[in-house]
Amino acid sequence: MSSNPHSYDPDLTLVADAAPNSATHSRSGEGGRAARELDWSIYMARAQGGDRDAYRRLLKDVTPYLRSIAARHFQNSGDIEDTVQEVLLTVHAIRHTYDPARPFGPWLVAIANRRVVDGLRRQGRSRAREVALDIEHETFAAPQANLAETASDGRVLREAVDELPPGQRDAIRMLKLQEMSLKEAAAASGMSVAALKVATHRALKNFRKMFGRQGGKT
Amino acid sequence: MITTPDLIESLVAGAKPVRRLRPPVARAVLWLLFALAIVSLLAVSHGLRPDLGARLGRPLFVTGLAASLLTGVLAAVAAFIVSLPDRSRLWLLLPAPALALWVSTIGYGCLTGWVGIRPDSVTLGEAADCFATLVLTSIPLWLAILLMLRHVALLRSATAAVAASLAVAAIASTALALFHDLDASVMTLMWNLGTAALLVGLGSAFWERMFSWVASR
Numbered sequence: 001m002s003s004n005p006h007s008y009d010p011d012l013t014l015v016a017d018a019a020p021n022s023a024t025h026s027r028s029g030e031g032g033r034a035a036r037e038l039d040w041s042i043y044m045a046r047a048q049g050g051d052r053d054a055y056r057r058l059l060k061d062v063t064p065y066l067r068s069i070a071a072r073h074f075q076n077s078g079d080i081e082d083t084v085q086e087v088l089l090t091v092h093a094i095r096h097t098y099d100p101a102r103p104f105g106p107w108l109v110a111i112a113n114r115r116v117v118d119g120l121r122r123q124g125r126s127r128a129r130e131v132a133l134d135i136e137h138e139t140f141a142a143p144q145a146n147l148a149e150t151a152s153d154g155r156v157l158r159e160a161v162d163e164l165p166p167g168q169r170d171a172i173r174m175l176k177l178q179e180m181s182l183k184e185a186a187a188a189s190g191m192s193v194a195a196l197k198v199a200t201h202r203a204l205k206n207f208r209k210m211f212g213r214q215g216g217k218t
Numbered sequence: 219m220i221t222t223p224d225l226i227e228s229l230v231a232g233a234k235p236v237r238r239l240r241p242p243v244a245r246a247v248l249w250l251l252f253a254l255a256i257v258s259l260l261a262v263s264h265g266l267r268p269d270l271g272a273r274l275g276r277p278l279f280v281t282g283l284a285a286s287l288l289t290g291v292l293a294a295v296a297a298f299i300v301s302l303p304d305r306s307r308l309w310l311l312l313p314a315p316a317l318a319l320w321v322s323t324i325g326y327g328c329l330t331g332w333v334g335i336r337p338d339s340v341t342l343g344e345a346a347d348c349f350a351t352l353v354l355t356s357i358p359l360w361l362a363i364l365l366m367l368r369h370v371a372l373l374r375s376a377t378a379a380v381a382a383s384l385a386v387a388a389i390a391s392t393a394l395a396l397f398h399d400l401d402a403s404v405m406t407l408m409w410n411l412g413t414a415a416l417l418v419g420l421g422s423a424f425w426e427r428m429f430s431w432v433a434s435r
Contacts, residue, residue, distance in 0.1 A: 048238055050233065055230050055233045056227075056230045059226040060223075060226060063226070078219075088222070088229060089225075092232075093369070094369045094373070095236055096236040096237060097302055097303065098238075107303055111303050111373070
C-alpha cells in the first residue's frame with residue numbers, strides 16, 4: 001500500500017504557516033465549522049503523506065468533537081472514552097480511504113456513528129446478560145440474610161439485654177456492646193476471664209431462646 | 219486502559235505514509251477487468267455454448283444477458299461506493315433497475331418455456347459442468363472483491379456484502395449463460411436466481427468473518 005506514497009499528493013497546501021489551533025478555536029458558527037473541517041481535511045491529507053505533526057494536530061483537534069458525539073449516546077464517562085478511542089483507531093486504520101477532495105466532517109461522523117452503534121450493541125448485549133450490583137441489592141438469596149436492620153431491632157436487643165441475669169448482662173455489655181477485650185472486661189468487672197466466657201456463652205444461649213420464641217426459629 | 223492522549227501519541231508514532239484509494243468507479247472497473255479476464259480464460263478453456271450465435275438472435279436471451287451483465291457492473295460500482303464511509307447507502311439501489319429487468323426476463327422465459335421442460339432435458343453431467351463454471355467464476359471474483367474491500371470490515375460490511383455478492387452472482391450468471399445451454403426454464407430460474415440468492419446469502423453470512431480475517435493480514 002505504501003509503495004508509492006507520494007503519487008497521490010493533494011494540491012492542498014494552505015496551512016503551511018498558519019496557526020491552526022488558535023484559528024480553530026477562535027472560529028464559531030457555520031463558517032467556523034466549515035473552516036475547521038477544511039483544516040482537518042488538510043491535516044488529514046498531509047497525514048496521509050506521512051506528516052506526523054499534522055496527524056497529531058488532527059487527532060487532538062477531533063477528540064473533543066468525537067467526545068461530544070459519544071456523549072450524546074453514553075452517560076458513563078468510561079463508555080464515552082472507549083468509543084472515542086475506538087473511533088481514533090478506526091480513523092487510523094482506514095485513513096487511506098479519505099479523499100481530500102471531499103469534506104472531512106461526513107467521513108469522520110460516519111465512522112464515529114458506526115463505532116457508537118457498535119458500542120450501543122455491546123452495551124445492549126451486556127445489559128441482557130449482566131446485572132449491575134448496587135449497594136441495595138441482595139447479598140444472599142435467603143430472605144433472612146437481607147432483612148434490613150431497623151431502629152426497632154436495636155430496641156428489642158436492648159430490652160433482651162436488660163432481661164438477662166446481672167452477670168450475663170454485664171458480660172454482654174462489656175464484651176459485645178462496648179467491644180472490650182476479655183482482659184479489660186475482667187479488670188473492669190472483677191470477674192475472671194473464664195467466668196466472663198461462661199457468662200457470655202450463657203447470655204447468647206438465652207438470647208437464642210428469647211428470639212427463637214419470638215421469631216419461631218433459632 | 220490507555221488514556222486517549224497516550225493512544226494518540228502511539229498512533230502518531232506508527233503513522234506511515236499511506237497510498238490513497240483510487241476513486242470507487244476506477245476500482246470497480248479494475249475488478250470488472252479482472253472478471254473479464256476470468257470469463258475470457260474460461261471461454262478459451264471451455265468454449266462458448268454451441269448455439270450462442272442462434273441465441274443472440276433472440277431478444278429475450280439478449281435482454282437477459284445484458285441485464286445480468288449490467289446488474290453485475292452496477293452492483294460492483296455500488297459495492298465500491300458504499301464501502302466508503304461518507305457515501306450514501308442509497309447507492310445500493312444503483313443496480314436495482316437492471317436487477318428487476320434481469321429477474322423479469324427469467325420470469326418471462328419461465329412462463330413461455332414452461333411447456334418445453336422435459337425430465338431428460340438436463341443431465342447430471344451438464345449440471346456438474348454448470349456448477350464447475352459457477353465455482354470457477356465466482357470464487358476468484360469473490361476473493362478479489364473481498365481483498366479490494368477489506369477496509370469495510372471496520373465499517374458497514376453487511377451493506378457492502380450485499381452489493382458485492384450481487385455483483386459476483388450476476389457476473390457468474392452471465393458466464394453461465396454464455397457457456398451452457400441450460401435454458402429449460404426451471405433450470406434457468408434455479409441456476410440464475412438460486413445461485414444469486416445463494417451467493418448473496420453466503421456472502422452476507424460469511425462476509426464479516428472473512429473480512430476480519432483478511433483485514434488482520
